[in-house]
Amino acid sequence: MFRNRFLNFIRAARLLRKKTTVTKSKTLRPITFGILTTVSCEDSAKTVDEWDINRLDHEFLIRQATTVNVNAATQLLTVTLVAIQDTSERLREMLSKEICLIRQALEWGDTGTPPDHWDQLVAVRGTLTDLKHNFNALLSYMDYAEKVATAAAEISYLSGNIAASDAICERIDHACRTCNTQKQLTHDLQQESLELQQQVIITSPDLEHKLKQPEDEKTPKQRKK
Numbered sequence: 001m002f003r004n005r006f007l008n009f010i011r012a013a014r015l016l017r018k019k020t021t022v023t024k025s026k027t028l029r030p031i032t033f034g035i036l037t038t039v040s041c042e043d044s045a046k047t048v049d050e051w052d053i054n055r056l057d058h059e060f061l062i063r064q065a066t067t068v069n070v071n072a073a074t075q076l077l078t079v080t081l082v083a084i085q086d087t088s089e090r091l092r093e094m095l096s097k098e099i100c101l102i103r104q105a106l107e108w109g110d111t112g113t114p115p116d117h118w119d120q121l122v123a124v125r126g127t128l129t130d131l132k133h134n135f136n137a138l139l140s141y142m143d144y145a146e147k148v149a150t151a152a153a154e155i156s157y158l159s160g161n162i163a164a165s166d167a168i169c170e171r172i173d174h175a176c177r178t179c180n181t182q183k184q185l186t187h188d189l190q191q192e193s194l195e196l197q198q199q200v201i202i203t204s205p206d207l208e209h210k211l212k213q214p215e216d217e218k219t220p221k222q223r224k225k
């Protein structure tokens with residue numbers, strides 16, 4: 001098929017040279033030589049092992065696929081990490097507000113604390129319950145995202161895409177350190193809130209019933225107890 005096309009091109013070139021000037025015919029000669037050179041290159045390429053060419057093509061496609069996989073895993077880590085940081089900051093903000101309300105109630109006493117103060121405390125605790133649930137869910141989601149990113153790093157390394165593997169490994173390490181920092185900060189503030197509530201119960205027993213968690217905010221395990 002290629003030979004027939006090549007012969008047809010030679011015939012067309014001959015007819016064209018007869019109808020054009022000498023200057024135009026000179027501009028056609030490099031094209032003819034280029035095609036002849038291409039044919040020569042194609043003939044010499046037949047001596048190359050076809051299996052090696054296919055193997056290189058497959059390796060290139062695999063590396064390209066691992067790059068896409070690494071980018072997707074990196075985006076998943078980034079989005080999840082941003083959600084964890086945002087939820088953790090809001091959670092600590094509500095914990096600080098709860099601590100402030102409890103300290104004010106401890107200072108004012110049962111009789112001196114206005115009713116709307118307890119309403120604010122109930123509202124804050126309701127928000128805290130939702131934020132704690134979301135925060136724990138995001139931490140669990142990060143565990144799965146880390147596994148996906150680790151798998152992407154491993155397959156990238158095996159395919160020879162070392163740069164992408166190293167990059168996502170650094171991203172995984174950064175995400176783990178940031179999550180641990182957020183968990184520690186939140187845990188410290190939660191401990192401070194619990195210690196303050198214990199102090200209120202010991203020093204002001206009359207406030208104990210006001211500081212207890214409402215029945216609808218308790219976890220299923222607490223209800224069973």
